[in-house]
Amino acid sequence: MSTLPDFEGWAIFAKVAQRGSFSRAAEELGLAKTTVSKAVARLEARMRTNLFQRTTRKLTLTESGRLSLARATRILSDGAAIEADIIEEAVSPRGLVRLATLSAMGIEIIAPALPDFMERYPDIEVDLVLTESQVDIVAEGFDAAVQLEVVSASTLHATRLWTLRRPLVAAPSLIERLGMPEGPEDLARYPTIVASHIPDPTEWTFAHQNAAANSDPISIRVQPRFRANNADAMIPALLSGIGIGVMADYFIMPHLKDGRLIELLPEWSVPPRPLYLVTPPGRARPARVRVLLDFLQERLAHEVLVNQARKGN
Structure with a gap:
């Protein structure tokens, strides 16, 4: 076996895996489909295992292909970046x-x-x-x-x-109807609006801003009246007084400023969520x-x- 890895073959494999098609990969790479197919076949012969499962309708990675994909993608992206730094794109x-x-x-x-x-x-x-x-x-x-x-x-x-602060908020109409909560333990009697796409959305945990006064966080179970997997979809329900909710402050700041929403229990805080660029x-x-x-x-x-x-x- 050659001691030099088949860098071209691995880069082509990564592109085929990303696009899910030999034809689409060949078109994006500017190569003939036969060239792309032969490169993958060459790798499979060299590795003595299949990298893809092929049917007439679908192309899926085998376990060997899945384990190889991250490093193959790195070969593809690093090669493109090296050239980009040298030629006009840089x-x-x-x-x-x-x-x-x-x-x-x-x-x-x-x-x-x-x-x-x-x-x-x-x-x-x-x-x-x-x-x-x-x-x-x-x-x-x-x-x-x-x-x-x-x-x-x-x-x-x-x-x-960024770190997203998440205050507990409600419409004034809901507070007029149900009263202002005095602590997290009171929240069980309020209808809530929850984000359905986050883990365990019905468990809310609060920490007191004065750790000396209350060092132990409090977790409560809430009863959702409205669920949504999008923050924008939750705001109309909050504004109409359907329930209370925990929302990232960026998305509700205008409504807090104009009084259409008010912050509840400001001395208690829900753990903020960091936002990452990956x-x-x-x-x-x-x-x-x-x-x-x-x-x-x-x-x-x-x-x-x-x-x-x-x-x-």
Whole structure:
């Protein structure tokens, strides 16, 4: 066996896995379909195992293929980034960037910011995918994702962008009807609005801001009257007084300022949730990806300052 790995074959394998098709991979790589097929067959012969299960309708990874994908993707992305740093793209970024993000964050922050970015970089295309679940950025071929959780054992690169404070809020009409709660223990008698896409949405945990007064967090079970897997869908229910809810302050700050929502139990806090910018393994990234990530970090830092100013007024 040759001591030199088949780098081209692994890069082609990664592209086929990302696109789920030999034909689509060949089209994107600018190669003949037979060239792509032969490269994968060459790898399978070398490894003495199949990397894909092939049917007339579907192409899926075998266990060997799944175990190889992350490192093969790194070969593909590192090779593209090396060339990008040398050729014109390093000077004038161009090409497609695939970005996945939480729906509410994408609608409220990222999508409004992208026109400025694309005006600054007219040769860059952006494919923005909104989701309520965590994506597999390697297997699904994303260049980056904005998400709330990162698996601790992951080889992905994660940069903490923002910490989302999550106050407990309600419409004044609901408080007029049911009264103001005096502590977390009172919340069991209130109808609630919960985010159905997070783990165990019916358990709320509160910590007192004065640890000396109450050092132990309090967890309660709530009774949802309305569930939604999108933050924007929860806001009308909150404003109408259907129930109380815990929401990231960025999305409800205008309603808190104009009095359509009020914060309950401000001396108690629900644990904030960090927001991460996640990228695939490997240090090298194409210039088009680097400039978008830098832009998003700048824009989100600005949003944090604006949000803090809103809270101060």
